[in-house]
Every structure is written in structure tokens, then in C-alpha cells.
Amino acid sequence: MYDYATGKLDWLAAGLPSEGSNASRPRAGDVARSDVPTCRMDESLGDVRERVGAAGWNACVVVNEEGVVLGLLRSKELGGDAAVRIEAAMRPGPSTFRPFVAVEEMAEYMIEHDLESAPVTTSDGRLVGLLRRSDAARTALELRQKEGGAG
């Protein structure tokens, strides 16, 4: 039997404090929106779409009772048949990203891959928030301008 002991990446993934020259740079977990709407697998798409729209979002993260990400509904999935259960409508097992990933790299990848949003989770899959491409790109640009101005 092997007892897994968490390492440095798990420490960072849990959003715990770090030191060093890169510690102050914005990370995915800093920019990800924790107020993203969430839903459960057994809800109907119509109900969820209404709630998500009322909150001013076009994406929703599907989680279980422990906050572990099970799926994702982006605008394409949210536009489906209202009677369908979330389980059938969602994009299952989406790629997730850790909170310590540099926002600049996420922005670059999200633009390259034309990805509108990306779920940020801890190492054990619990939702931290949804990183929106516009937020990531804006933060990366501000950082670049700030560093350009300082140099």
C-alpha cells in the first residue's frame, strides 16, 4: 500500500501562500470567477438555462454535492432541448486547470485554442471558479503593460 503525501504542486493547487519572485504574478485561481453558476446532474436544462441567464452568464459548471466538477455547460450546450437532463446535455469530464497556473499562459492557450472558458479546480477536483478568456486576456495585457511601463 502506498500513502500519497501531497507535494508542492498540491500546496499551490490548494491556493496556499507561496514565496519567490513569481509569487506575486496573477494566477488562474486569482482571476477565475468563483461566482460562476453551478448545477447538479439531475436538473433539467431548461431550469438551469433560465438561472444561468438571469445571473448574466453563458456557462455553468456541473458539480456533485462535494463541489467536485463533473461536467461543463458552455453556450453551445446551454442552447439544447429544455427538457433534457443536465447529465445528458453536459460536456462530461472537461479539462480542468490548477489555480497556480500563470494567467498569461492560460490566456495564450485559450486564445490559441479558441476556448471561451476553463474550469479551475484543486488537485482533488473541487471547483475554484471559471476562468473566462476575456478576464485572462485582460489581466495578461495589464500585466504586460505594467511591466513594459516599469522597464
Added chain:
Amino acid sequence: MSEPKEAGTKCAHCGTSIECCEFCDESACQAAACFECVNEALGQAVPQPHTHGG
């Protein structure tokens, strides 16, 4: 015994056959990347040494 599933695309970084891009989950991604390459590029994992049997 079943045959391994036919992969849909290749990682643009290392050439590994993959079913879809591990960054955007799209099988038709022009810049498809495998799980290991995505995680290394984003610093989510550190490169692991190869394991040997002996």
C-alpha cells in the same frame, strides 16, 4: 480481447496519438496537445523520469 481504440489526432508537441486535445477537448483542434504536454506547458506537473523494470 478488444483492440485499442483508434486515436483521432496527434499531439502537436510530441506526436502522441490522442482522441482529442487535452486543453480544449476538441478532436479537430489544430494545435492539439496531449495530457502530459499540456500539464508540463502550464506547470501543472513536473517531467517524470522514465521507469525501468530492473
